[in-house]
Structures are given as C-alpha cells and as structure tokens.
Amino acid sequence: MNSHETTFSFLRDLKPGDWLTLLAGVLCIILLSNKVWNGGIADTAVVRSGGKVFSSVPLSRDQLIEVPGPLGTSIITIEKGKARISSDPSPRQYCVRQGWLEQSGEIAICLPNEVSVELTGGQKKYDSLNY
Amino acid sequence: MTASTIKLSTTTEDHHIAKMAAVALGLTVLENAIPSPLPGVKPGLANIITLIVLARFGWRAAVWVSLLRVVAGSLLFGNFLAPGFFLSLSGALCSLAALALAIHLPQRLFGPVTHSVLASFAHITGQMTLIYLWLIPHSGIAYLIPIFATAALVFGTVNGLVAARFMDKDENP
Structure with a gap:
C-alpha cells in the first residue's frame, strides 16, 4: 500500500466547489478579524x-x-x-x-x-x- | 388482568430517523467528554450524522434528526429550556436553514464539505445572534467572532470530510 496515497486520500472527497467554499471561509475570517480586531491607528x-x-x-x-x-x-x-x-x-x-x-x-x-x-x-x- | 398496550404505527423512515438520532446523541455525549479551550468551541460531531441523513434521506429527515438530538440531548444533560438548550436550538435551526439552501447547489461541484462549512457558519451566526440579543447585549462579544468563525471553518471541514468518507464507503463497499 502506498502510504502517500492514504495520507492525502481525503482530498478526493473535496470537490472543486468545496475548495471554493473553503477559500471563501478563510477570506471571511480574515475580513472579520481585520474588522473586529484592528481598531483605528492611534495618534x-x-x-x-x-x-x-x-x-x-x-x-x-x-x-x-x-x-x-x-x-x-x-x-x-x-x-x-x-x-x-x-x-x-x-x-x-x-x-x-x-x-x-x-x-x-x-x-x-x-x-x-x-x-x-x-x-x-x-x-x-x-x-x-x-x- | 390484561396489560393494556398502546401501539404506535411507525414507518421505516421513522425507524431510520430514530436510529440516526440515537447515533447523533451518542456522539453528543462523547463530545461532552472532550475538554474545550473556550466555552462554545466544540467539534459538533453529531452534525456528521445530520450531513449523512441529509444526503441519504433528504432535508426533512435531517431536520428531525437534528432537532431530536437537540431536545433529547438537553434532557440527557439536564439543561432542557436552560440557556444552553436555546443556544443549541438556535444553532441547529440556523444550520438547517443553511442546509435547506445548500442542497440546491449543483451536486457535481459541491459536496458534504460545503454543506458542513455553510452549516457550521450558520450555526455560530445563530448562536452569536441569540447571545447578543438575549444573554450578553454588549458589542464586546464581537471580539470573539473571529475565534468562533475559525473553529467553525476547521470543525466544519473536518466533519464534512468524515461524512464524505462514510458516504464513499456506502457507495462502494
């Protein structure tokens, strides 16, 4: 059995749209953290x-x-x-x-x-x- | 003396729903044994069952399994009608609403992982809304949103992959 294949075999369960969803999720989190955690620059x-x-x-x-x-x-x-x-x-x-x-x-x-x-x-x- | 019996007529679908809800309940109990770094951050393993039921038996059955799990789970842990119950319920209802929309995405492109991620984001949205409207009406809870959103993405992805793997096995044993 090829160990490389078993390690990453879960990737087969991801369809193209799933990747898109994950990307959108990551972007959403980045935007949220920027908005919530970065106050204005203090002067x-x-x-x-x-x-x-x-x-x-x-x-x-x-x-x-x-x-x-x-x-x-x-x-x-x-x-x-x-x-x-x-x-x-x-x-x-x-x-x-x-x-x-x-x-x-x-x-x-x-x-x-x-x-x-x-x-x-x-x-x-x-x-x-x-x- | 003759014992009086009440006979309920049940369908095969009822049996499926009951079985799946029981498995989901088992996962909920299991999950409660896992310590969590922050209240509210948990894997939501029972949603794996909801995803499988959704794919196999459709949205209506998924609603049954999900809500049965929330109610029976709260009875099991003794928090029926307590805040924790309403948080679970609001999360579950929002997830189910998201799933109702998500199943209309083209199946060739979007699988259980998409369903799972959308549902888990909807779940925290529902919970945070309820927390803000009812429990902690303070904008300070916004600070926690990115943490919950990250947990939702990670656990949503993992649950989706697990559900997908189970369904693969069903199709080609």
Whole structure:
C-alpha cells in the first residue's frame, strides 16, 4: 500500500466547489478579524488625572510624562507610537501590568492614583467601554 | 388482568430517523467528554450524522434528526429550556436553514464539505445572534467572532470530510 496515497486520500472527497467554499471561509475570517480586531491607528495619548485631562500628547514623539495623583507620581512612557504606564504607586499595579497600548480606544486606568491614559485618533470603535 | 398496550404505527423512515438520532446523541455525549479551550468551541460531531441523513434521506429527515438530538440531548444533560438548550436550538435551526439552501447547489461541484462549512457558519451566526440579543447585549462579544468563525471553518471541514468518507464507503463497499 502506498502510504502517500492514504495520507492525502481525503482530498478526493473535496470537490472543486468545496475548495471554493473553503477559500471563501478563510477570506471571511480574515475580513472579520481585520474588522473586529484592528481598531483605528492611534495618534494621540490623552492623560487624565482625577477625572480631568492632564495633557494630550502626540504618540509620534517619545517622552516620559510624570502625572501627580493622590498616592504619588505615575510615569507614562510614550515610545514608537505606543504608550504605557511604566510606574505607578497603586498597590496592585494593574495598569502597569496591562503593558503597551497600541490601538485607538485602548485605555489603562490606575484607579487608586486616579490616573488614566487613553489612546485616541483614527476611528474610535466605542464611545466608551464599561465592565 | 390484561396489560393494556398502546401501539404506535411507525414507518421505516421513522425507524431510520430514530436510529440516526440515537447515533447523533451518542456522539453528543462523547463530545461532552472532550475538554474545550473556550466555552462554545466544540467539534459538533453529531452534525456528521445530520450531513449523512441529509444526503441519504433528504432535508426533512435531517431536520428531525437534528432537532431530536437537540431536545433529547438537553434532557440527557439536564439543561432542557436552560440557556444552553436555546443556544443549541438556535444553532441547529440556523444550520438547517443553511442546509435547506445548500442542497440546491449543483451536486457535481459541491459536496458534504460545503454543506458542513455553510452549516457550521450558520450555526455560530445563530448562536452569536441569540447571545447578543438575549444573554450578553454588549458589542464586546464581537471580539470573539473571529475565534468562533475559525473553529467553525476547521470543525466544519473536518466533519464534512468524515461524512464524505462514510458516504464513499456506502457507495462502494
């Protein structure tokens, strides 16, 4: 018995139209993921402290922003079009561990220190997201 | 004392449908033993039976087998009329609707794999719609659509190939 033939013998069950269906399926998934997973390209980081806009900076320039809050100073790093909270006095460090924000609409919030950074620009997918 | 018996008259088709639904039910039980990485992502092995019934006995029989499997399966797992039951039902109904259209495609070009893939896409469409309208009315679930769609394509293809293989064996034993 030819082992090569048995390995791929299932291909005989695929008719030309089936290949077409599979191709359409793959295209459909690619389009869906593009639409759902790619937010607009972000170009601005909006930094808020105590609910008020502290500063709004372009992502094109690498910089460190120090934001004062009730617990201390949070440091926001902007680098290569991405932003993250690199240091924060909050006890659980959720916003620091969230890592880099890349897409428009992404947001990192340090509740204890009342500091947040949100990326905007491009097309914003949602007006707001609540969990 | 004479035992009273109720005699139901059944046709050969009824027997076929009952047998196939029983096999589908068996596959559903088997499948529930397989751990899934994400709730809702499962192979849907019972649909292999639906595909075979569709090819052999037609769409009406496939509807019977599919719906019997959903109802009897939910009784078996104890979730009849619970959310999981309605999710299965909405998936099954959408799949059957897709199959009703798919069987009109030229048979020379489109086989069970096409039927299976179209049905599995319809299945997740039905389920996601119900989830959005009833259980989680939040646009955030859209993030999961590509994952479910990929699972639908993969498992739809595999199920279609398995069904095709069984039907090959039927034709030339």
